[in-house]
Amino acid sequence: MTYPVYGETVEEIKRSIADNAPSRNGNSYYAGLTKWNLAATYDLIPTHQGCLLDNAEVYLTLRIHLPVLAQKPRSAALEREWRRFFNSLNAHEALHGQNAHRAATTLLAKISGKRTDVPCSRAKLIAEQATQTLIERISAYDKDLDARTHHGATQGAILNPSVQ
Numbered sequence: 289m290t291y292p293v294y295g296e297t298v299e300e301i302k303r304s305i306a307d308n309a310p311s312r313n314g315n316s317y318y319a320g321l322t323k324w325n326l327a328a329t330y331d332l333i334p335t336h337q338g339c340l341l342d343n344a345e346v347y348l349t350l351r352i353h354l355p356v357l358a359q360k361p362r363s364a365a366l367e368r369e370w371r372r373f374f375n376s377l378n379a380h381e382a383l384h385g386q387n388a389h390r391a392a393t394t395l396l397a398k399i400s401g402k403r404t405d406v407p408c409s410r411a412k413l414i415a416e417q418a419t420q421t422l423i424e425r426i427s428a429y430d431k432d433l434d435a436r437t438h439h440g441a442t443q444g445a446i447l448n449p450s451v452q
């Protein structure tokens with residue numbers, strides 16, 4: 289998903305991103321945003337030994353928000369700078385996306401065809417807890433990635449104010 293930003297200079301473009309960014313935390317804003325949601329369904333089949341988790345399916349919804357410059361910048365240098373910024377931001381958001389994909393794959397592997405020696409009511413609770421724990425762990429990865437990279441700034445997702 290994209291949102292339009294406008295401006296002929298770095299300063300104007302930055303202001304437009306600040307006004308339109310989908311992600312805000314107090315006074316700070318982030319030009320890109322990746323949102324994901326993970327859910328799982330499976331059948332609980334009672335067995336002699338306990339419970340079998342069968343027909344597992346994992347659903348991942350991934351939404352990446354990125355800015356699109358809807359106006360021609362005033363110089364070729366600024367056009368290049370925008371492209372560089374956009375590609376870096378896109379790469380940073382893709383890392384969040386990879387985290388989410390990894391979570392989905394891990395979850396599917398964990399619950400697919402899983403045989404337990406506890407009753408299905410208990411197995412259901414265990415599977416739900418495992419899902420929740422995984423979601424929390426991936427959220428922590430996302431937070432850590434943003435802390436380490438200053439929301440992608442150290443990966444180049446920041447507009448150079450000296451470009452004219």
Ligand SMILES: [Zn+2]
Pocket residue numbers: 380381384433434439440
């Ligand atoms: Zn980020």
